[in-house]
Amino acid sequence: MNIQEAKFEYLLRLGDSSLIIGHRLSEWCGHGPILEEDIALINIALDFVGNATSILAYAGQTEGNGRDEDALAYLRSEREFRNLLITEQPNGDYANTIARQFLFDTYMFFLYEELKNSKDETLAAIAVKSHKEITYHLRHTTEWMYRLGDGTAESHERLQNGLNDLWMFTPEMFDMDEVDALLIKEGIVPDLNKVKASWEKRVKEVIAEATLKLPETTFKQKGSREGKHSEHLGFLLAEMQYVHRSFPDSKW
Amino acid sequence: MDFIMTTYSKDQIFNLLSEIPDPEIPVINIIDLGILRDVKFENNLCTIVITPTYTGCPAMKVIEDDIRCKLKEIGIENIKVELVFSPAWTTDWISEEAKEKLRAYGIAPPDHSTVDKKVLLGKARELKCPLCGSIHTEMISQFGSTACKALYRCLDCKEPFDYFKCL
Numbered sequence: 177m178n179i180q181e182a183k184f185e186y187l188l189r190l191g192d193s194s195l196i197i198g199h200r201l202s203e204w205c206g207h208g209p210i211l212e213e214d215i216a217l218i219n220i221a222l223d224f225v226g227n228a229t230s231i232l233a234y235a236g237q238t239e240g241n242g243r244d245e246d247a248l249a250y251l252r253s254e255r256e257f258r259n260l261l262i263t264e265q266p267n268g269d270y271a272n273t274i275a276r277q278f279l280f281d282t283y284m285f286f287l288y289e290e291l292k293n294s295k296d297e298t299l300a301a302i303a304v305k306s307h308k309e310i311t312y313h314l315r316h317t318t319e320w321m322y323r324l325g326d327g328t329a330e331s332h333e334r335l336q337n338g339l340n341d342l343w344m345f346t347p348e349m350f351d352m353d354e355v356d357a358l359l360i361k362e363g364i365v366p367d368l369n370k371v372k373a374s375w376e377k378r379v380k381e382v383i384a385e386a387t388l389k390l391p392e393t394t395f396k397q398k399g400s401r402e403g404k405h406s407e408h409l410g411f412l413l414a415e416m417q418y419v420h421r422s423f424p425d426s427k428w
Numbered sequence: 429m430d431f432i433m434t435t436y437s438k439d440q441i442f443n444l445l446s447e448i449p450d451p452e453i454p455v456i457n458i459i460d461l462g463i464l465r466d467v468k469f470e471n472n473l474c475t476i477v478i479t480p481t482y483t484g485c486p487a488m489k490v491i492e493d494d495i496r497c498k499l500k501e502i503g504i505e506n507i508k509v510e511l512v513f514s515p516a517w518t519t520d521w522i523s524e525e526a527k528e529k530l531r532a533y534g535i536a537p538p539d540h541s542t543v544d545k546k547v548l549l550g551k552a553r554e555l556k557c558p559l560c561g562s563i564h565t566e567m568i569s570q571f572g573s574t575a576c577k578a579l580y581r582c583l584d585c586k587e588p589f590d591y592f593k594c595l
Contacts, residue, residue, distance in 0.1 A: 223575060302513055
């Protein structure tokens with residue numbers, strides 16, 4: 177594997193995660209618990225899809241086969257996607273969504289903080305831009321962790337269940353393979369162990385502050401790096417890609 | 429096309445493009461917002477360099493189309509719009525004059541970015557109501573009518589208002 181191939185693979189991982197979670201959040205449109213939260217979630221979804229657009233556009237350029245961001249988003253199937261498993265998990269109730277967003281937003285915050293220092297100028301520039309937006313997402317999600325965790329008995333239970341169910345998808349966020357090794361050597365991407373340390377510390381702090389318990393699951397669900405996804409991704413893509421695949425050459 | 433382009437200077441093009449308003453906030457234009465970064469003429473091609481505000485901002489496409497239309501009006505059709513991410517757009521690029529326009533329109537303008545960032549992970553900022561001037565205001569949601577704005581309410585005049593978020 178050469179640097180260009182590694183970069184392409186890494187950019188797919190980043191872009192796909194943003195795209196899939198952006199899509200999941202967009203499913204809340206019109207169904208939010210209150211109007212302000214409906215708007216908040218779809219604004220956050222928009223940020224994620226925007227980030228995915230920039231990253232996947234760059235991925236396409238890096239690959240050099242003429243695929244643009246739309247071709248990558250709408251014409252690949254499940255086995256070709258590289259998004260983290262946590263991003264494709266269904267929304268469930270609001271507490272479950274908040275749990276998922278909190279775990280992922282915290283990860284994004286520390287990951288992109290490192291990516292700002294990438295020796296790859298384009299990636300660094302996108303990271304600088306996105307990190308500012310991610311900071312707002314994280315604030316929003318953290319506040320809801322406190323509100324729901326330290327809320328009523330019901331909100332507390334629902335949020336704890338969400339955290340417990342999603343915990344097994346978190347170890348995968350910090351896995352590294354030869355793609356990472358190659359790019360770390362070039363100073364293009366960070367060592368995820370550093371991101372993991374920051375993530376663990378912050379997550380523990382917020383969970384404690386929200387009067388919740390740190391989940392005890394030790395099972396680690398993995399596979400996204402090899403395109404092995406949960407059954408959810410197929411249904412998600414079927415919806416997301418339907419219009420594009422039905423009218424492949426449409427423009428508006 | 430050649431002779432038409434050489435009769436326009438960069439300043440004139442900037443002036444022309446300052447007629448393009450932000451699609452959501454018509455009182456400010458794309459120069460006020462610091463979106464338009466540069467205009468270049470080279471070999472019959474006019475390159476417009478813009479920096480996007482929020483990564484997912486849907487208004488950017490509209491702005492791009494407006495730029496093309498405006499230039500077409502004066503006969504410039506060979507246009508390339510270049511998106512540049514670095515340096516990253518920041519609300520610090522919004523002119524003081526533009527901030528006043530925002531306030532007059534009923535949108536609280538962004539604070540200076542260093543102030544806002546400290547506040548982001550700490551306690552609430554003190555924001556003045558653009559309608560009555562009171563600082564008895566509270567945030568309803570970090571996300572308002574658009575991705576770039578937050579929703580606040582004034583506890584004195586009771587009106588809601590948008591705050592242009594600091595980025």
